[in-house]
Amino acid sequence: MFSSLFASQISTAYSLLLILTVAGYFTDKIPIQINITLHSMLIISIGSFKSLEEMLKQIKRVHVDKIRGKNEEIEQMGWSDAI
Numbered sequence: 001m002f003s004s005l006f007a008s009q010i011s012t013a014y015s016l017l018l019i020l021t022v023a024g025y026f027t028d029k030i031p032i033q034i035n036i037t038l039h040s041m042l043i044i045s046i047g048s049f050k051s052l053e054e055m056l057k058q059i060k061r062v063h064v065d066k067i068r069g070k071n072e073e074i075e076q077m078g079w080s081d082a083i
Helices: 007-026 032-064
Strands: none
Touching: 007 032
């Protein structure tokens, strides 16, 4: 399904998110505070795994591929982007 470094973790988080969404749709046994908290935690974990994977790709591109002669710059965020 995924061709990423954290494929099993991401697919598990997506599966739990789907199960939680379906369970919340068909039943009202899950309190809304717990439902929102779990949804938020799963979405943040998916984003964290994808961000970590991208960071590792960037580090490899800068440090490993630079030795092999590729002179490609890494994308950086400046103050104007943050504002």
